[in-house]
Amino acid sequence: MSALYRLGQVLKGSLGEYVISKQVHDTVWFALQEQVVIKAVPNHYRVQHERDLLRQFKGKVQHLRPIIDEIRDPAEPLAIALRHLDDDLYTASKQKMLNRKELKYVSKRILESLKALHQEGFVHTDVKLDNILVNYGTDDADNRFSAVELSDLGSCSQVDSKFAKECYSIGAPLWRSPEVLVGLPWNTATDIWSFGLCLISLIYGGEWHILRPKVSYDHEDFDWLILVNMFKWFGPIPAKYQDLIGNNEDSDSDKIIQALFNTVPKDDRGSFNRASLNEIRIQDRDLILKIMKMDPRDRPTAEELLQDPWFELIEEAGVWDTFNKDV
Structure with a gap:
């Protein structure tokens, strides 16, 4: 103690x-x-x-x-x-994969919290399954969760703070956005990237993380290999990304991006777009591809995501039908 x-x-x-x-x-x-x-x-x-x-x-x-x-x-x-809440979403999802109703219930409440923070000019900076807390106990047989709450605001930062503008590293490496890992300024879009990673992990279930390298956390190349995996799944970085870097071709950010292009063959970039429908529902894949944009300017806001048709759909005997928006 x-x-x-x-x-x-x-x-x-x-x-x-x-x-x-x-x-x-x-x-x-x-x-x-x-x-x-x-x-x-x-x-x-x-x-x-x-x-x-x-x-x-x-x-x-x-x-x-x-x-x-x-x-x-x-x-x-x-x-x-x-x-005090009963559990965190990492543990809950590891113990039992979320069903469709639980997935939408959880996602909506995370986004509602992020929308409120973002509208007031704050970036959470550490969105991950461990920081999403849940209570169990409900009369709904299709939803075991009675409450979902985003926690740990200790590292929350204003979008115009020196931390954001001066490219301070934030969050846990696996949940960081591309702009954070390459050392560029960040804003509310970094939370959206992290939310997308949460969504992917919940859809696939277990302890699987799409960006986890096959090396230990203390390996010297751990962060670099996360970036390589980003490039493989969601790349390439668009040419307009240069606007964020500026004209300094000798900058560390520019060198990192050039190294990614040299490391990941062209045919291996953007693999998630080719994910099999036997592996993931097309509606889920389309939503994830809207979110997981390498350029933060291309990501939807939390408010926009809450209006996405994905929340209005539910699977019934293999058919997707319009569903109540309050799920």
Whole structure:
């Protein structure tokens, strides 16, 4: 147990008291009276940043994990109490593949959260299955989830911040967009790329990730091999991408892109467009191809994706029919 809190310690918040019951991460604990998640990071801005953002969006966004309380005693480090949910989507989907109704239910709620963040000028920066939380328990036999919430706003950034403009690296490597990996400025479109990767993993099921290299995470070429896989599945990078790089042909970004063209044969680029219909439904493939654009300017917004006909379709005996938009 971390020295920060001890098992059984009582934390006093503005609205209640919470007893530490389990440590689940270096900076995260479960606590009771009402079961909550306590998050505290000594000498770091992340918790304060997440607290301030959740205050700002409180009552405005239904599918962001909300703040429940702020811990006052002990006063240091700054700690917040967050809603506890049953599971994260990575674990839930690994245990049991999502059916069609669950897939749309989850996707819609993720996009609604991203739409709200993006409209206020924020980029989540760390959209991945681990950060999408779910509750179980519903009377609907076709949908095991009663709630879906996007979590972990600690690294959320304003779209016009120096982090975005100066090409700071964000998120976990497997979920990063092409512009992040090649060292270019990023914006809300980077979240859309990450959402697309989530969707692909949920459609195919299990622990499969389309961009995962066949090397360990600590391999020196891990990030490069992710880029190679991007190029193979969703490439090539269009010529107009040069507008994002500028005229400096000696820039690291330009060199990386030229290396990709030299590494991946022409016939191997854009393989997802050739995915077999025995492997993936054509409606799913078409939606993914709308999202997974190498140029961030070509990706749809969260708001546009919420209007996509994909949400109005359901499979019945192999036939796709119009379905209620609220699924």
